[in-house]
Amino acid sequence: xxxxxxxxxxQLAQANPQLPQSTAQTPLPGLARxxxxxxxxxxxxxxxxxxxxxxxxxxDSPVSARxxxxxxxxxxxxxxxxxxxEAHLPSPGLLDTLNVLGIETMIPDLRAAPLRLRPQDxxxxxDLLQAAAGVEVGVVAAEVGxxxxxxxxxxxxxxxxxxxxFLPRRVVVLLPVSQIFPSVSxxxxxxxxxxxxxxxxxxxxxxxxxxxxxxxxxGIHGPRLVHVVLIGGSA
Amino acid sequence: xPSPFKTRVAQALADSDLRTSQARASSRLxxxxxxxxxxxxxxxxxxxAAAAASRRAALDDLPRxxxxxxxxxxxxxxxxxxxxxxxxxxxxxxxxxxxxxLDTALRSRSPLAEEIGLNPALAEAGIQVTNTNFGDYxxxxxxxxxxxxxxxxxxxxxxxxxxxxxxxxxxPKTLDPQAMGSMxxxxxxxxxxxxxxxxxxxxxxxxxxxxxxxxxxxxEDRIAASLARIQVLLMGIDQVAAxxxxxxxxxxxxxxxxxxxxxxxxxxxxxxPARAGDPDGPGELHLVIVDNGRSALLATPFRDAxxxxxxxxxxxxxxxxxxxxxxxxxxxYTGPIGAxxxxxxxxxxxxxxxxxxxxxxxxxxxxxPLLDPTAADLPLASTLCGAxxxxxxxxxxxxxxxxxxxxxxxxxxxxxxxxxxxxxxFRWATSNPANYHRAHxxxxxxxxxxxxxxxxxxxxxxxxxxPADKLFRDRWAERNRP
Ligand code: SF4
Numbered sequence: 001x002x003x004x005x006x007x008x009x010x011q012l013a014q015a016n017p018q019l020p021q022s023t024a025q026t027p028l029p030g031l032a033r034x035x036x037x038x039x040x041x042x043x044x045x046x047x048x049x050x051x052x053x054x055x056x057x058x059x060d061s062p063v064s065a066r067x068x069x070x071x072x073x074x075x076x077x078x079x080x081x082x083x084x085x086e087a088h089l090p091s092p093g094l095l096d097t098l099n100v101l102g103i104e105t106m107i108p109d110l111r112a113a114p115l116r117l118r119p120q121d122x123x124x125x126x127d128l129l130q131a132a133a134g135v136e137v138g139v140v141a142a143e144v145g146x147x148x149x150x151x152x153x154x155x156x157x158x159x160x161x162x163x164x165x166f167l168p169r170r171v172v173v174l175l176p177v178s179q180i181f182p183s184v185s186x187x188x189x190x191x192x193x194x195x196x197x198x199x200x201x202x203x204x205x206x207x208x209x210x211x212x213x214x215x216x217x218x219g220i221h222g223p224r225l226v227h228v229v230l231i232g233g234s235a
Numbered sequence: 236x237p238s239p240f241k242t243r244v245a246q247a248l249a250d251s252d253l254r255t256s257q258a259r260a261s262s263r264l265x266x267x268x269x270x271x272x273x274x275x276x277x278x279x280x281x282x283x284a285a286a287a288a289s290r291r292a293a294l295d296d297l298p299r300x301x302x303x304x305x306x307x308x309x310x311x312x313x314x315x316x317x318x319x320x321x322x323x324x325x326x327x328x329x330x331x332x333x334x335x336x337l338d339t340a341l342r343s344r345s346p347l348a349e350e351i352g353l354n355p356a357l358a359e360a361g362i363q364v365t366n367t368n369f370g371d372y373x374x375x376x377x378x379x380x381x382x383x384x385x386x387x388x389x390x391x392x393x394x395x396x397x398x399x400x401x402x403x404x405x406x407p408k409t410l411d412p413q414a415m416g417s418m419x420x421x422x423x424x425x426x427x428x429x430x431x432x433x434x435x436x437x438x439x440x441x442x443x444x445x446x447x448x449x450x451x452x453x454x455e456d457r458i459a460a461s462l463a464r465i466q467v468l469l470m471g472i473d474q475v476a477a478x479x480x481x482x483x484x485x486x487x488x489x490x491x492x493x494x495x496x497x498x499x500x501x502x503x504x505x506x507x508p509a510r511a512g513d514p515d516g517p518g519e520l521h522l523v524i525v526d527n528g529r530s531a532l533l534a535t536p537f538r539d540a541x542x543x544x545x546x547x548x549x550x551x552x553x554x555x556x557x558x559x560x561x562x563x564x565x566x567x568y569t570g571p572i573g574a575x576x577x578x579x580x581x582x583x584x585x586x587x588x589x590x591x592x593x594x595x596x597x598x599x600x601x602x603x604p605l606l607d608p609t610a611a612d613l614p615l616a617s618t619l620c621g622a623x624x625x626x627x628x629x630x631x632x633x634x635x636x637x638x639x640x641x642x643x644x645x646x647x648x649x650x651x652x653x654x655x656x657x658x659x660x661f662r663w664a665t666s667n668p669a670n671y672h673r674a675h676x677x678x679x680x681x682x683x684x685x686x687x688x689x690x691x692x693x694x695x696x697x698x699x700x701x702p703a704d705k706l707f708r709d710r711w712a713e714r715n716r717p
Contacts, residue, residue, distance in 0.1 A: 005317035008472060008526045012298045015534035028484045029277040029285050031497075037276075048497070109514040110462070129428040129462070149487075149497040158512035162461040166454060184487075184498075188480045198311075198509050198516050201457050202502040209416060209453040210494060211370035211386055213393050214260055217416025220369050221423070222454035222501065 028185060032148055041147045041180045042230065048150030049228055052205030053218070056228040058177075065231045066091045069172060070101055073137065080104040082132055082168055083139040085159030090141055090176050090231055108132045108163045129167075138168040138223070142175040142203070145228070148183045149204065152228070156199040165203065171223040173203070176231045240612040243563040253390060257560040260389055264551040267495030268626065286488045287630035289481045290542035293473075294533065300442040300475045301524065307445025311507030314521040321351025324523050328353070328434065328467055329360035331521065335465060337362070337431045343455040344368035345436035346545060347469045347525060349381060349567040350580065353434070364434070365426055367455040369419050376403045382561030383569060384547040385493045390560055433459035437470040437522070438486060439544070441479035447505045447522065448482045450490070454501035466517035468505075472529050473541040479504075485544050488628040492546035528580045537636055540575050542629045549623035549633060555616045564613060571623040571633045577610035578640060614640035653689045668708070678702050 036044045042058070049056050059065040069091070073081065083105050086095045095105045110128065140160070142152035152173055156162040165171050181187040184202075207222030218224045247253060272279050293300060305315045318324035332340060340357065342348060342364050354364045354375075366375045370388035374381060377399050381387035388396075393410045400406040406418050438450040447468060449456040460466060476482040483502070490496040509516030529541060550556050550570025561569035568577045614637045623633040664674035679702050686694060705713075 004319045004323060004526075007319060008317055008524075008530055009298050009302070011526075011530035012301075012472070012533065015530060015538070016295055016297060026285070026288065028289070028480060029281050031282075031484075031487055031491075032276045033274050034276050035274065051497070107514070111514060133424060146498075151498045151502070156461070156513065156516060157510070158514070161514035162457070163515050166458050166461060184483050185480055188483070196510070198505065198507050198513060199460055200504045201460075202498065204496075204498050204500050204502075207454045208500055209369040211368075211373065211388050211452075212391070212396060212412040212415060213256075214263055214386070214389075214494075215393075215412040217369065217412045220416045220420045220453045220455075221367070221451075221458050 030183060030185065032183065036148065041182060042177055044147035045145050045150060045180050048147065049205070052150045053208065054150065054205040054226040054228055056230060058230045058232065060232045062091045062231055065174060065229050066094045066097055069094065069139070069229060070097045073098065073103055074101045078103055078137050080106060080135045081137045081139050082106050082108055082135045082164035084141065084161065084164060088141060088160050090174050106132065106135060108161045132163060132167055135168055136170060138164040138171040140165045140171065140173055142173050143179065144187055145175045145180045146184050146187070147180055151184070151202040151204045154201050154203050155197055156201070157197040162199065162201060166222045169219060169223060170225040170227070172227050172229060174229050174231060239609065240563070240565065243565070244559050244616070247559045247563040253560055254558060256392060257390065258557045261551045261557045264494055268492055268548055268551070271491040271495035271497070282488065283628060283630050286485055286628050287542065289476065289485060290544070290629045293476055294538060294541055296477070297472065297475065297533070300477060301472060303442040304440050304445055304475055308507065308522060311445065313507050314519065316521065316523050318523055318525045320527050321525070324351055324469065324525050325353055325356040325360070327523060329357055329362060331465070331467065332362050332432055335431060339363050339365070339430050340432040340434050341365050341367050341426065341430045341459065343433070343435040343459055344371060344451060345434070345469055346384060346567065347436050347471055348434065351525065351527060367423055367459070368451070369416060369453060372419055372423065373399065380562060380566050384545050384550060390562055427458065427462055432465045432467060433463035434467045434469070435459060437468050437474055439482040440470060440475045441482045442475055443478045445506055446479050448486060449503040449505065450486050450499035450501065452500040457501045457503045460503050460505060460517060461515045463517040465519045465521070467521045467523065469523050469525055472524055472526050489544045489546040492548040492626065492628045532579050536639060537575065537579055539631050540572065540579070540636060542631055543572050544629055546628060548626040548628065552622045552626050554618055554620060554622070559616065565610060571617060571637065572631070574613035574616055575633060575636045575640065577613050611644050614644065653693050657693060672706065675702055675706055
């Protein structure tokens with residue numbers, strides 16, 4: 001396929017005989033909404049979350065977030081959650097609290113399944129996934145929330161399996177209020193978004209499809225319910 | 236003899252239910268789109284100009300951007316391969332699956348896979364592909380083809396799908412899209428772990444930091460990226476942006492234009508296979524960069540068509556597409572951009588694109604490669620009203636391209652005897668008042684009354700105004716008669 005590479009690049013060079021001399025970029029216009037002008041970032045984010053079908057609640061500290069979440073899960077008779085390593089959750093002690101309440105915490109790790117691909121390996125991978133897929137609720141954290149769209153940046157990586165966010169029907173996303181940015185572009189201007197990780201996703205509310213007569217069907221490839229716990233104060 | 240395209244148009248126009256539902260869906264999508272841009276601080280012309288500038292600059296700089304992207308990805312362990320055409324792409328994918336002992340794969344939404352006929356080609360190589368996008372999943376079960384760039388099963392009603400799911404999935408009949416969506420989830424979730432290979436498509440790649448941006452409404456790419464052992468991503472050579480900021484800006488312009496969504500439902504940015512210690516993510520990541528006629532297109536007056544970001548807004552607003560629906564266009568590309576790209580991009584032959592005696596031979600007129608002769612009639616499906624160019628987020632001058640393609644079709648001698656005769660007669664009749672006077676009576680009779688069969692087909696395929704009873708000159712003369 002190297003020949004193909006050279007042939008394609010040669011053809012492209014021929015089609016673009018005068019390559020641009022300057023690669024200086026012109027700034028992109030913002031996509032801010034008129035109605036958002038006077039609102040606080042938190043108000044804008046919560047309004048955006050409602051627009052995209054997510055629910056939310058505001059807590060005043062990591063401790064109250066932990067208690068609120070644990071009590072709500074217990075009241076809902078949740079017995080198991082898929083989640084992340086505690087170090088990556090902005091609510092210290094959360095997993096211990098859940099365990100004390102009898103809620104099992106699972107951190108899925110597909111590396112536990114054999115990596116070589118033979119049919120029997122796929123089966124064992126399947127067993128592992130099936131166990132995880134039976135869990136109704138996921139608890140993960142967003143690195144950033146975008147006030148203009150309600151999208152939440154969820155970063156995969158060691159200790160942060162994305163399956164915990166996308167396998168269960170319900171997912172709870174913890175987000176410190178200090179991590180609300182006005183827009184994706186403002187965040188990108190500040191950070192190297194990918195750092196050293198392989199995957200970064202933006203979660204915009206429940207998984208929704210309009211494929212059938214443009215009527216919403218939720219949860220086909222991800223959570224049907226997304227609940228955001230906004231954490232005020234500091235960790 | 237009508238061309239296959241004209242036959243498909245006639246079939247679509249005869250289906251009044253389809254016409255009503257298509258028009259209703261297009262209106263809703265258009266309303267959502269308009270509301271979504273009206274609510275923004277920045278006026279639409281400025282947004283359109285910025286998106287257009289970003290895409291044009293990328294097309295002007297493609298060789299450098301692609302090489303920059305490749306270098307970044309290879310550094311992170313991505314296998315980057317280049318395919319001159321569809322055949323090369325699926326040969327690579329089939330060989331990869333065979334080498335890993337796999338005979339199945341899952342595929343998320345990918346217009347490029349449809350363009351190159353990936354599923355049937357892999358099936359021939361013994362690899363069964365299951366579509367995961369809800370619309371594509373429905374189409375696969377129904378053995379049907381796509382009708383819209385963004386919502387491929389838009390032509391299927393809930394009742395159609397209820398019957399289909401009852402027949403194929405044993406599901407008790409319901410008209411509730413949510414219940415049918417849940418059934419699809421149940422079936423696809425069972426499938427997910429059984430497949431070692433996931434195939435998808437890059438929406439845009441960011442050359443500056445080597446990120447592959449995948450977008451979907453429901454998140455099928457996202458779950459695939461978590462579960463895949465081997466992830467294969469297709470990317471057209473044109474689908475690259477200079478920076479990640481531009482890629483995400485364009486993704487938002489596309490989602491607003493498609494269905495008025497501030498942001499695509501799911502955005503996944505991949506920079507490579509899973510790192511050591513990652514609990515999930517693809518063990519191998521392969522990027523297949525496909526040309527398939529694009530580099531040749533870049534050298535023609537139609538290069539701007541490659542700026543398309545696939546939102547489907549032109550499809551929703553086109554008065555012709557709203558009437559005939561997307562399926563009349565054939566496979567894959569639909570709407571005004573489909574009518575431009577389909578004749579220009581080399582595509583795999585399928586049933587509806589099989590060449591016939593009536594199709595145009597490939598020509599090169601004024602540097603225009605008509606690579607797919609079976610699609611040469613598509614540019615006729617336009618009133619050239621300009622609505623498509625107005626809503627196109629990247630400002631592609633679709634009406635001008637459609638007009639040029641009609642010229643190319645004429646240059647290829649396409650019109651045939653009837654068209655040439657009608658044109659010559661029109662030229663003669665309008666060349667001076669005396670001729671027009673002579674032709675008027677004949678026209679009046681022939682446009683409504685009986686006429687020779689070849690001319691009848693030509694006449695009946697058009698909405699022609701009936702000439703007035705009397706010529707204006709005659710009426711004027713009568714009025715001013717003392
Ligand atoms: S041509 Fe423009 S409006 Fe049509 S699909 Fe492409 S980007 Fe959207």
